[in-house]
Amino acid sequence: MSMQRHVGPRSGTVWADLFGDLPDHSHEASAQVLRAWIGGYLVEPHPDLGRAGPVCPFVRPSVEKHLFGVAFVHGAHVDAGTLTTIVADQYDLYLRLVDEDDRDRTLKALATVLPDLTDFTVIDEVHAGCKSRFVERGCMLGQFYPGCSQPGLWNHDFHPLDAPLPMLVARNMMTTDFPFLMGRPEWLRAYFKKFAPGLPSALRLILAKRMTYEGDVVEAITAHHEMVGNEQAH
Incomplete structure (x- = not known):
């Protein structure tokens, strides 16, 4: 349409x-x-x-x-x-x-x-x-x-x-938006709700709180990039 x-x-x-x-x-x-x-x-x-x-x-x-x-x-x-x-x-x-x-x-x-x-x-x-x-x-x-x-x-x-x-x-x-959502736990909760709906809501909340990144978005992107690179190397 x-x-x-x-x-x-x-x-x-x-x-x-x-x-x-x-x-x-x-x-x-x-x-x-x-x-x-x-x-x-x-x-x-x-x-x-x-x-x-x-x-x-x-x-x-x-x-x-x-x-x-x-x-x-x-x-x-x-x-x-x-x-x-x-x-x-x-x-x-x-x-x-x-x-x-x-x-x-x-x-x-x-x-x-x-x-x-x-x-x-x-x-x-x-x-x-x-x-x-x-x-x-x-x-x-x-x-x-x-x-x-x-x-x-x-x-x-x-x-x-x-x-x-x-x-x-x-x-x-999209799944690649993860680094841009690390600044607030409510953003990460929304991300997990969309892409990991099978996880219990309480677990999604815990993950969102623990994975929230309070630094600069550039550093968050760097961490994500390194993580993906390490996964690909294995």
């Missing part, structure tokens, strides 16, 4: 298929930038990635099946309150999409793009405030913007979230 047009009830923001007919052609210039970045970067291998395969493996099937929805929010001074309201709509709509009983639900993504925004701290602020709601439901909220310094999982000097346009992207949680 391809991505349909969706309107946020609080903000009136419209999400539609990025690779289909956008309802507002005034967004076309920004859409072209985003499509070029996805087609020339996200779905392709990169020499600095640190592993084989495309930068983001799920994106190609998502766009090929027209399951990548996008909303363009123009204005250079979108504040955190306004963006939080938009993300609340994004959250509700995304949950509705992934709750649909179809085999492609894990490929669905919704992006809120702010082409004119220059203060990227707003992206980080709203991301920090809204991430937990997504994680609790087995989803992720990713922040992208020019110069984003979030490190890659396999090469800390590679910055996969450095994008030409600032945006917040809702997507399905």
